[in-house]
Amino acid sequence: MNQLTIGHLAERAGVATSAIRFYESKGLITSVRTVGNQRRYEQSTLRRVAFIRTAQQVGLSLEEIGAALGTLPDGRTPTRADWQRLSRAWRSRLDEQIARIEALRDRLDGCIGCGCLSLKTCALSNPGDAVAAQGSGPVLLGP
């Protein structure tokens, strides 16, 4: 059996069958039908679904994911160039996400390090009570 039923695909991918149908309705994955109109998926679809779930978890929308997957030819056998193009585009997108996370982390580290948000150490390093009482300006940690 080299084709998967929707139930098997869903189970192996760790998602509900309704989600699989939903992804298919959005064109993120494709299937062929049996004579009795049931969906059958290629093994490679499992990889696509894993890709979709992981991408979602890092904050990417299905539309964005679909656009990326859409650059892979559905007419089978993507070329090395196809993959390189997808990979390059995503690498920068993923680096961007990592940068965002680091910004978030820096925000926390900044708070701990400098004691902004009225930590005692901040009041110490800035003896004027007024500033400590209302917190430092947003510039240090702004968007």
Added chain:
Amino acid sequence: MNQLTIGHLAERAGVATSAIRFYESKGLITSVRTVGNQRRYEQSTLRRVAFIRTAQQVGLSLEEIGAALGTLPDGRTPTRADWQRLSRAWRSRLDEQIARIEALRDRLDGCIGCGCLSLKTCALSNPGDAVAAQGSGPVLLGP
């Protein structure tokens, strides 16, 4: 003017006023009211909002963000221990997100490197046409 109107806060944070009210209704931020019942925010709220937006962009829910922000005492002047606790919790959460992104990136790199998903190089390294035709198993790149 050391307090912000909702309009100013929204503008400086780069979000809509409706979003600010929404965050407040969820307890993510707080305000005081003027005699005429208008909201006024502390400068530090700007930082909270920036934090919220960034955290959202990396795939965290408002609930999760609110839980983290909730560990900071609203009764002002969080201690160093408060911040350290929040930071520790988030650091692992953020490291987890980075790990997810790297997993995604590895998936792409893997595809390029080994040519799974029926790249020609994959067919070459695995001369049996059958495997190349249906793609390799999901194990290589599974969840």
Added chain:
DNA sequence: ATAGTCCTTGAAGGGAGGTTGAGGTTCAGA
């Protein structure tokens, strides 16, 4: 004091990403 802008609440609407259920069909094993 008055115009113009900003603010208030509450309810309804909307898009993303699904889930659930009804009513019916197909598949696989005994």
Added chain:
DNA sequence: TCTGAACCTCAACCTCCCTTCAAGGACTAT
């Protein structure tokens, strides 16, 4: 051949995260 599990479609519904309105009140500059 029959039966039970799995599948089908379609529509309604759900949560999250807001946005948009309506009807009215507050602030500020002149």
